[in-house]
Amino acid sequence: MFKHGRVVDGTRNPWFRADVAVAKGKIAAVSRHVGDEAERVIDASGLVIAPGFIDLHTHTDRSILTNKRATSSVMAGVTTEGVGNCGSSAYCFTPEYLDNMRARVPDLEVDWTDLKGYRERLEAEGVGINLAPFVGHNTIRTCFMGPEDMGGERTIPTEAEMEGMKGLLDEAMAQGAFGLTTGLWYAPGRNALTEEVVELCRVAAGHGGVYMSHIRGEADVLIESTVEFIEICERAGIRGCISHHKAMGPQNWGKPGETMRLLERARKRGVEVMCDLYPWNYSSAANLGRWFISGWGRNRGIEGHYVPDPLDLKTFLDDLRDPELWSRIKKEAQERYDVEVEKNEERRRALAKHGIKPSEIVDPRSFEYVTHSKTHPKAVGRRFFEVAEALGMDDHWEAIREVLLDDDGETFTGGGGMCDEDIATILRFSACAVSTDSSTRDSSSTTLRPAHPRDYGSFAKVLGKYVREEGLLSLEDAVRKMTSLPASFLGLQDRGAIRPGAWADLTVFDAEEIENRSTFGEPDRYPSGIKYVLVNGVVAAEEGGRTEGLSGKVLVHESAPQ
Numbered sequence: 001m002f003k004h005g006r007v008v009d010g011t012r013n014p015w016f017r018a019d020v021a022v023a024k025g026k027i028a029a030v031s032r033h034v035g036d037e038a039e040r041v042i043d044a045s046g047l048v049i050a051p052g053f054i055d056l057h058t059h060t061d062r063s064i065l066t067n068k069r070a071t072s073s074v075m076a077g078v079t080t081e082g083v084g085n086c087g088s089s090a091y092c093f094t095p096e097y098l099d100n101m102r103a104r105v106p107d108l109e110v111d112w113t114d115l116k117g118y119r120e121r122l123e124a125e126g127v128g129i130n131l132a133p134f135v136g137h138n139t140i141r142t143c144f145m146g147p148e149d150m151g152g153e154r155t156i157p158t159e160a161e162m163e164g165m166k167g168l169l170d171e172a173m174a175q176g177a178f179g180l181t182t183g184l185w186y187a188p189g190r191n192a193l194t195e196e197v198v199e200l201c202r203v204a205a206g207h208g209g210v211y212m213s214h215i216r217g218e219a220d221v222l223i224e225s226t227v228e229f230i231e232i233c234e235r236a237g238i239r240g241c242i243s244h245h246k247a248m249g250p251q252n253w254g255k256p257g258e259t260m261r262l263l264e265r266a267r268k269r270g271v272e273v274m275c276d277l278y279p280w281n282y283s284s285a286a287n288l289g290r291w292f293i294s295g296w297g298r299n300r301g302i303e304g305h306y307v308p309d310p311l312d313l314k315t316f317l318d319d320l321r322d323p324e325l326w327s328r329i330k331k332e333a334q335e336r337y338d339v340e341v342e343k344n345e346e347r348r349r350a351l352a353k354h355g356i357k358p359s360e361i362v363d364p365r366s367f368e369y370v371t372h373s374k375t376h377p378k379a380v381g382r383r384f385f386e387v388a389e390a391l392g393m394d395d396h397w398e399a400i401r402e403v404l405l406d407d408d409g410e411t412f413t414g415g416g417g418m419c420d421e422d423i424a425t426i427l428r429f430s431a432c433a434v435s436t437d438s439s440t441r442d443s444s445s446t447t448l449r450p451a452h453p454r455d456y457g458s459f460a461k462v463l464g465k466y467v468r469e470e471g472l473l474s475l476e477d478a479v480r481k482m483t484s485l486p487a488s489f490l491g492l493q494d495r496g497a498i499r500p501g502a503w504a505d506l507t508v509f510d511a512e513e514i515e516n517r518s519t520f521g522e523p524d525r526y527p528s529g530i531k532y533v534l535v536n537g538v539v540a541a542e543e544g545g546r547t548e549g550l551s552g553k554v555l556v557h558e559s560a561p562q
Contacts, residue, residue, distance in 0.1 A: 002508060002532075003036075005044030010051040010483035010497040012476045020049050022504040025537035025551075029500055044508055047531055048475070051483040051496050052079025052505030053459050056276045056435050057212065057243050059083070061090040061133065063439035065108050065121075068550065070128035070440040072451075074533050074540045075526040077459055077507035080130040080495060080555070081440070082486075085243060086214040087138035087183030091118035092172040094143045115175040119554040126550030129440070129535055130505070132490050133554060134212060135172045137182040137200065138189040140165045145188065152188025153343075155350050157196065169203050176556030178490055179209030181243070184216040184225070185359050191347060193354050194228055201236035208559040210489060211240040217359030218283075218416070219248040224357050226259045230266045230273055239272035241489060244437045245426050248283060248416030249367070256422045260429050267431065274431035274489060278454040279423050279461050282371060282414025285452035285520060288404045289316055289411075291364050292329050294336065305332050313409045313447055320401055330397045337364070362415065365396050371520035372412040376403050383417070412450050412520050424472055427462070433486045434462050434478075444524040451523035457516030460527030464515040475511060491558050504537035 001021045007030065008015045021029040021038060055073070061083035064070060073081060084090070093101060093113055102110045112118045115133055122131075144164040145151045157165070169180060180200055183189050201211050211233060215225040226242065233240035242263075247255045266273050293316070294305035306329045308316040319325045344361045351358050362368075365385040373379050379387045388399035404411045426432055438455035445451035459482055466472040473481075487496025494502050507530065514529030526544070533541040538551035 001036075001038035001041050002044040002049055002506075003041055005047050005049035005508065006511075007498055008048050008050045008476055008479045009499065010479055010487075012480045014476060015048070020498060020506070022506075022534065022537045025504060027498060027500055027502050027504050030498055042532065046510065047508050048511050049498065050479045050507050050509070051487075051498055052507050052533065052535065053077045053434075053482045054080045054486040054490075054492075054496055055438075056082040056241060056433050056486045056489070057085050058436060058438050058440070059085055059088070060131065060438070060440040061118075062105055063441060064127060064131065065090070065105055067440055067442040068122070068125055068127050069442050069546065070552070071442045071546045072438070072455055072526075073129050073440040074535070074546055075530065076436075076456055077509065077527075077530050077533055078129065078436075079505035079507065079533065079535045079540075080132060080492075082132045082134060082178070082212070082490070084134035084136050084177075085181045085212060085437075087136045087181055087186060087189045089134060089136035089139050089181070091115045091133065092135045092168055092177070093139055094168070097139070097143045100142065115172045115177055119176070122554055127552040127554065128540060128550055129552040130495075131552070131554045132178045132492075133176070134179050134181045135169050135177050135204075137180060137192070137197070138186055140168045141188050141192065143168065148187040148191070153191055153347075155191050155193055155354070162196070162199065165200060166203050169200055170207075173204060173207035173209055173557070173559070177209065178555075178557045179211055179238075180204040181212045181214075183214040185214055185218070190216070190358060191350070193351070194232060194356065197232050198235045201232055201238045205236050205238040207557070208491065209238070209557060210491075211236070211238045212243050213240065214243045217357070218246050219252050219359065221357045221359055222247055222252055222255050223258055223262075225359075226262050228356070230262060230271060233273050234266070234271045239489065241273070241433075242275040244283070244435060245275040245277050245432070246283065246416065246418050247422050248418060250417065250419075253419045253422055256425045260425060263429070263431065274433065274485075275426065275429065276433040276435035276486070277423065277426045278434070278436055278458045279427065279466065280452070280454050280458070281418045281420070281423075282369060282452075282520075283416035283418070284414055285371065285450050285523065286413055287409070287411070287448050287450060288370070288400055288413050289409060289448070291368070291400065292320070292333050294332065305336070311448075317405065317409050320405060326401065330401075333397060337361070367417075368413050368415055369417055370403070370411065371414040372410075373403055373407055374410060375406040379403055410447055414452075414520065424466075427466060427472065427481075431485070432481060433489070434459055434482045450520075451518075453516065453518035453520060453523050456518040456523065456525060457527050460514050460529065461516035463509070463511070464529075468511065468514075492555070493558070504534050506532070506534040508532040
C-alpha cells in the first residue's frame, strides 16, 4: 500500500491526496482512509502516484526475447509497451519465413511462427513488462510477395498473395493481436499502394483492432503522407495513430502545424486518429561507421561489399587506416547510395501512376548529424556536409572518416534533425501520446550499436523539461498522454488509470526530481526521480534499482477469445 501520495489518476483530473491499496495484482482501494493493514506500507508523502506509463511505439518484440527483465523500460517507469511496430513483428509469419526471423534473432532458437507460439514462449520464461502485440505489414508482405528484388518490389499483389496476407492477419487478430502496423518508409512496404493497406486495415478493424503507421515520409512528403494516413483510416473505418510523428530536415520545419490541423479536422468529421511522439531532435542513434559498413553491421550486407571480419571496432578502424582498403570502402559506400537512389526513382515512377509520392532516399550528406565526438566537439549538431566544410574538405566521406579515426571509433550520429518548436507543437496536440521507439534492454549498449537517449529518458524528459521547467503541459495532462490516452487507443479498459479494479501498474515519482539523464554520448543512464514501479501489482523497481520481478504479460486484445 502507498500512503499519503499525490494521485494523478491518468484521466486529467486534478491531483488529489490518497492512499492506494494493492491486492492480487489489482488496485483494491483509492481513498484517504484505507487503513494500515497491509503486508507492506510505503510512505509516498511528497510523491506522485501515477498509472504505469504505456509506450505505444517500441520494437521490444525482438529484444524482449533475450532481455526478459526489460530493465531499461521498467527503470523509466514503463509498464506496458506496444510491439511489432513500423511494419515488422517477431511473429505472424509462415514457416518459409523462419530463416529470415532467425537471422534477426541470431542468439535464440526460433520455434514459433504465430502469435500464440510467441506468447507461450515468453510467458514460459517470464517477462518484465506487459506487451501489446501488433502485426507487421512488412513481415506478412514478405511472407507472400518476398523481399525487394524477389517480388516485394511489386506495387500490386496477386489475388492469392493478398488473400494470404489477409488470412495471416486474421489469424493473428483471432489470437489476440491489437492491430496492424505499417512501415511505408521501409522495404518492402514502401512499394504498397494505399488500397493494399486499406484492405488489410479492414481485416484488423473487423476484430476491433487499430492501425499504427510509420507513414510514407516524414520529411519532404510529410503532408502528403499524413493525408494518406487519414485516408486509410477513414476508408477502413479504423482508429489510427501516426507513429513517432516528426518533421525531418530544416526545409520541413513548421509542417507539423499543418499536420496537426489535418488530424484535428479529421477528428471533427469522425475519423478517430491520433499520433505519438518522442521528444528528441534526432530520429536515430548510431555509430558513424555504419555509413561505411554494408548492411549497417547487422548482417553480411550486399555480397562482395565491405563488412569488417570479424565485425569489431579495432578491425574496422584498422581497415579505415589502410589506404587501399579505404579507397574500396568509400567507393562502395557511395555506390550503395547511388543504387538506392536509382531504385527509388523506379519506385517513384511506379507509385506516381497511382497518385502516391514516396519518400526520398536518405542522403547522408544532409540527413545525418554528429551527436557525439570526443575530439571534434564543434562537429556536434552539424550535418556531414557541414563537418566537411569546417574541416576544409570537399569530400564528406573523407571528413567523417577523419573524425571517426580521431575519435577511435566513438563518434555517434543521429538522423533527420527536428526542431524544438515542432516537438512542442506536436506534444501540445490533445491526441498525442508520449512514446520512445526503443527496444528494451537489460544491459548497456555497445560502441558499434549505441542506444538512443529516448530508450531511457523520453517520459522523464517530458515530465522534467516540458512540465516542470517550461510549463508547456500540466502534470495531469502529461500523465494522461503517458497512460489513459494510449490505453484508450489500445482498448485497455483495465489499465492506464488509477481506480479500484484496474491492474496495479503504477509509477511513483518525485515531480520535483524526475529528469532525463541520458545523452547521446552516455545513453545508458536511467532517469532520476522514479522511486517505485509496479507491474501487475508486483514491485519491479524501487529506490533506483530493478528487482527480480517478472510479473508482465503478453496482453490479449479484448476482441479475442479469453
